[in-house]
Amino acid sequence: MNFSLEQVSALIRNRRSIKPASMDPTRTVERATLLTLLENATWAPTHGMTEPWRFRVYEGAARETLADTLQRVYREVTPAAEQREDKYAKLHDSVLQAPTIIACSMQRGSVDKIPLQDEIEAVACALQNLMLSASAIGLGSFWSSPPLLESGDFKSWLGLRPQDQCVGLMYLGWPKVSSAWPTSARKPLTECVSWA
Numbered sequence: 001m002n003f004s005l006e007q008v009s010a011l012i013r014n015r016r017s018i019k020p021a022s023m024d025p026t027r028t029v030e031r032a033t034l035l036t037l038l039e040n041a042t043w044a045p046t047h048g049m050t051e052p053w054r055f056r057v058y059e060g061a062a063r064e065t066l067a068d069t070l071q072r073v074y075r076e077v078t079p080a081a082e083q084r085e086d087k088y089a090k091l092h093d094s095v096l097q098a099p100t101i102i103a104c105s106m107q108r109g110s111v112d113k114i115p116l117q118d119e120i121e122a123v124a125c126a127l128q129n130l131m132l133s134a135s136a137i138g139l140g141s142f143w144s145s146p147p148l149l150e151s152g153d154f155k156s157w158l159g160l161r162p163q164d165q166c167v168g169l170m171y172l173g174w175p176k177v178s179s180a181w182p183t184s185a186r187k188p189l190t191e192c193v194s195w196a
């Protein structure tokens, strides 16, 4: 199977973060679609074939539990002086604006010679696969990583062990009819490439 470099470049460059507020909460993501996205995620590179990714999917009423938990943990882990009511409200609102949210975690393997960072990076690659797949069909995706994901309370709520990490909440949803697919820009290659 061959894809032209133009096709692949178009897919990669058109992937955009679509904020939950721009998603249609009433239009669900079909289970078959979701399973394909998750399957694609698992085809990411993985050092030592540890396949450290774990996905917990929240849809429908389960989102309420997630939204409530995010708010509860935010209150717990944020020093009183730093608490912001807009952030507190947004944690709840964002979850209900998206029809599907996936808590994406790294489950640390038992092979110590595989560096922890490699395990996290493998999950990041998996999430890129997932986002590119979503983007290919016009499905919005948004990777969110609020600091509370690192809290022991949130981790244990997710069923993670201390050595595991939740690397992000992936919001998925079809863009509202009224919202245009966003554009973005990147710095020129001269800013990041040097030739030896």
Ligand SMILES: Cc1cc2nc3c(=O)[nH]c(=O)nc-3n(C[C@H](O)[C@H](O)[C@H](O)COP(=O)(O)O)c2cc1C
Pocket (backbone or CB within 6 Å): 015, 016, 017, 018, 143, 144, 145, 146, 168, 184
């Ligand atoms: C590891 C990671 C964590 C991210 N966490 C957040 C986040 O917490 N909040 C947020 O607004 N965007 C987050 N993003 C998304 C970036 O804001 C987004 O990718 C960036 O603005 C570029 O836009 P684009 O994805 O449309 O190219 C995260 C992206 C990555 C890779």
